[in-house]
Amino acid sequence: MSVAVIDRRCREVVTPEGVVLGFRIASRSARAGALILDFALLFITALAGTLLLLFMASGLPAQLETSVSGAGEFLFVVWTLFWFFLWNGYFIVMELGPRGATFGKRAVGIRVAARAADSRGGERLTAEAVLARNLLRDIELFLPLVLLMVAPSGESGPAGWAALLWFLVFLLFPFFNRDALRAGDLVAGTWVVEAPRARLAEALSTQGAMRDHASTLTGAAYRFGEAELSVYGEYELQTLERVLRENRAEAMAAVHQAICRRIGWEPGAGDERAFLEAFYAQLRARLEGGMRFGKRKKDKHDGG
Amino acid sequence: MKAPVLGSLFGRKDAAAPPEVAAAALRSDRFRLEREQDWSRLEAMLGRIEKGRLRGLSDADVMALPALYRTAASSLAVARETSLDAATLAYLEALVQRAWFQIYGPREGALAWLRRFLGGDLSRAVREVWLDSCIALFVMVMGTLAGWMLVARDQEWYFSLVPAQFADTRVPGASREALLETLRVEETTGGLTAFAAQLFQNNAGVAILAFALGFAFGLPTLMLLVHNMAVLGAMLWLYHEAGLLLPFLAWLGVHGTTELLAILLAGAAGLHIGRRMAFPGRRSVLAAAADAGRRGAQVMAGVVLMLVLAALLEAFPRQLAGTEARAIIGLFMLAMWLAYFYAFRGRHRSGAA
Numbered sequence: 287m288s289v290a291v292i293d294r295r296c297r298e299v300v301t302p303e304g305v306v307l308g309f310r311i312a313s314r315s316a317r318a319g320a321l322i323l324d325f326a327l328l329f330i331t332a333l334a335g336t337l338l339l340l341f342m343a344s345g346l347p348a349q350l351e352t353s354v355s356g357a358g359e360f361l362f363v364v365w366t367l368f369w370f371f372l373w374n375g376y377f378i379v380m381e382l383g384p385r386g387a388t389f390g391k392r393a394v395g396i397r398v399a400a401r402a403a404d405s406r407g408g409e410r411l412t413a414e415a416v417l418a419r420n421l422l423r424d425i426e427l428f429l430p431l432v433l434l435m436v437a438p439s440g441e442s443g444p445a446g447w448a449a450l451l452w453f454l455v456f457l458l459f460p461f462f463n464r465d466a467l468r469a470g471d472l473v474a475g476t477w478v479v480e481a482p483r484a485r486l487a488e489a490l491s492t493q494g495a496m497r498d499h500a501s502t503l504t505g506a507a508y509r510f511g512e513a514e515l516s517v518y519g520e521y522e523l524q525t526l527e528r529v530l531r532e533n534r535a536e537a538m539a540a541v542h543q544a545i546c547r548r549i550g551w552e553p554g555a556g557d558e559r560a561f562l563e564a565f566y567a568q569l570r571a572r573l574e575g576g577m578r579f580g581k582r583k584k585d586k587h588d589g590g
Numbered sequence: 591m592k593a594p595v596l597g598s599l600f601g602r603k604d605a606a607a608p609p610e611v612a613a614a615a616l617r618s619d620r621f622r623l624e625r626e627q628d629w630s631r632l633e634a635m636l637g638r639i640e641k642g643r644l645r646g647l648s649d650a651d652v653m654a655l656p657a658l659y660r661t662a663a664s665s666l667a668v669a670r671e672t673s674l675d676a677a678t679l680a681y682l683e684a685l686v687q688r689a690w691f692q693i694y695g696p697r698e699g700a701l702a703w704l705r706r707f708l709g710g711d712l713s714r715a716v717r718e719v720w721l722d723s724c725i726a727l728f729v730m731v732m733g734t735l736a737g738w739m740l741v742a743r744d745q746e747w748y749f750s751l752v753p754a755q756f757a758d759t760r761v762p763g764a765s766r767e768a769l770l771e772t773l774r775v776e777e778t779t780g781g782l783t784a785f786a787a788q789l790f791q792n793n794a795g796v797a798i799l800a801f802a803l804g805f806a807f808g809l810p811t812l813m814l815l816v817h818n819m820a821v822l823g824a825m826l827w828l829y830h831e832a833g834l835l836l837p838f839l840a841w842l843g844v845h846g847t848t849e850l851l852a853i854l855l856a857g858a859a860g861l862h863i864g865r866r867m868a869f870p871g872r873r874s875v876l877a878a879a880a881d882a883g884r885r886g887a888q889v890m891a892g893v894v895l896m897l898v899l900a901a902l903l904e905a906f907p908r909q910l911a912g913t914e915a916r917a918i919i920g921l922f923m924l925a926m927w928l929a930y931f932y933a934f935r936g937r938h939r940s941g942a943a
Contacts, residue, residue, distance in 0.1 A: 305663040307687055359784045366787035384640045410694050413703050418887035425802040469805055473863055475880025482684040487677035489623055491616040524676040567615055570674050574618050577672055
């Protein structure tokens with residue numbers, strides 16, 4: 287929206303209030319990274335739990351081979367259930383939480399959301415949807431991986447190869463659709479989107495040369511005319527905004543040079559920031575003034 | 591309950607000292623500075639909600655949340671048309687999105703969901719997959735018959751059908767005593783809890799697989815059902831030949847009615863998805879799949895619960911009770927499930943209001 291290049295991962299959802307929300311589909315690499323993080327975490331937890339239970343079991347008095355002690359059996363039951371609920375429950379419980387994401391997804395900044403139906407606006411993420419998307423993980427991930435290891439050995443014969451091809455369809459499913467849905471997402475009506483957490487940056491026009499167009503350093507006032515401001519558009523303005531916010535001397539000097547060349551001024555040195563601030567404030571005032579009358583200028587190539 | 595005064599104090603504390611609005615040279619920056627405090631208050635509240643600390647919010651905050659969300663949303667709509675400040679726009683987009691997720695997110699807790707689930711949603715979902723349940727039942731009966739008839743014709747089939755772990759002493763030609771021994775009553779409960787936990791884990795895995803395979807237009811689910819039931823058919827024949835059909839049925843039925851019903855439902859839920867994707871009707875395939883998938887997931891949650899019960903029944907009453915008690919428990923469980931799924935209407939979804 288703010289960038290001139292059309293983003294292929296952007297989707298727009300209309301909320302019940304009529305506000306258009308922009309979502310970005312999470313990239314496949316981010317999701318793979320999140321999955322690897324989650325599995326690493328699960329593995330470590332499972333290992334720690336197992337070791338803890340083993341440690342507790344080692345403290346039990348030695349038994350005869352045939353009889354099973356009550357305490358040992360209890361530990362075994364705990365271990366079996368711990369294992370089952372860890373691998374099946376972790377994703378479901380975490381994705382049902384307020385952040386809609388497992389620890390891995392949080393780390394890479396993505397979350398699960400209900401997919402917007404074509405005609406309706408955004409929907410609620412329900413418990414059923416989260417259940418459904420996680421119940422399919424077996425056939426999408428574990429079966430294909432097992433078959434990938436088994437089939438080439440030739441043990442299972444042609445049936446193994448057929449099964450491998452069949453399950454590869456599920457494994458590679460996210461690569462064959464626009465929204466990067468995996469089979470579980472398709473069945474649950476969900477998708478995985480980026481969950482940006484931006485901080486509110488300073489308002490730029492309260493400081494320095496933005497306000498009175500004059501440098502605090504030299505006292506020189508920078509005023510730009512209509513012809514000088516009309517060469518640039520929104521894209522250049524927002525690039526300039528980034529340069530000002532980052533506040534790096536070399537970048538500011540380079541941009542200062544480029545602007546002076548473009549508008550035919552003689553570039554000076556030492557007062558770049560004040561020049562850029564004044565130019566930014568006046569260009570933005572001009573472009574925003576145009577916006578209020580429905581006139582927008584995308585970038586320097588835009589005639590409007 | 592906290593006094594509303596605290597809420598306003600909290601709101602004031604969290605907002606940074608605002609720069610003077612008049613200091614801004616640009617109209618769009620003045621617009622932003624005027625609303626900034628509301629945004630930061632919303633952001634602070636969202637941070638708490640996302641951390642799951644809803645109790646840290648005062649009543650005044652909870653009341654203010656929807657209003658603050660709408661303010662931020664309309665600020666975003668205005669800013670998109672009047673402001674070229676990329677940083678502020680990005681912040682607002684992210685803020686409104688986060689607020690939207692909280693306001694339209696899953697707000698009920700696990701307990702509320704469980705009550706709604708057991709109080710009607712589960713049995714409704716099961717009723718909604720009735721056609722698929724019928725198909726699964728038909729396939730399972732056919733699988734059992736096929737297993738029986740194959741082995742009756744040629745006993746070699748027994749060894750290719752029944753996995754090695756069941757074919758210990760239970761092989762064609764085994765004596766009646768050897769078969770009776772496999773149905774005996776245990777004297778103690780030693781080791782049975784562990785047995786139950788393992789059974790549950792194994793069966794739940796199979797059920798989840800049956801469901802997941804339904805996604806491939808249901809065909810693999812059918813194959814899985816046929817294969818498992820053929821094993822059962824073969825063993826039924828074996829005990830029938832030894833004249834032990836009834837004790838065997840009772841031995842199996844004590845937990846089998848629950849377990850087979852659970853597997854039937856898991857298969858039906860999988861089939862339901864496959865069928866809806868193959869024949870989506872007027873809707874798009876995606877919408878049909880999502881709809882069927884959520885319904886299937888409800889059935890599956892019920893299936894996991896049933897399997898927990900089945901594993902307990904399998905470990906204790908089956909090993910400890912005699913033939914009559916086994917048969918009675920099995921039939922009672924079957925009647926109970928059927929009544930719960932098909933006769934229990936529960937409250938309507940809108941009934942809570």
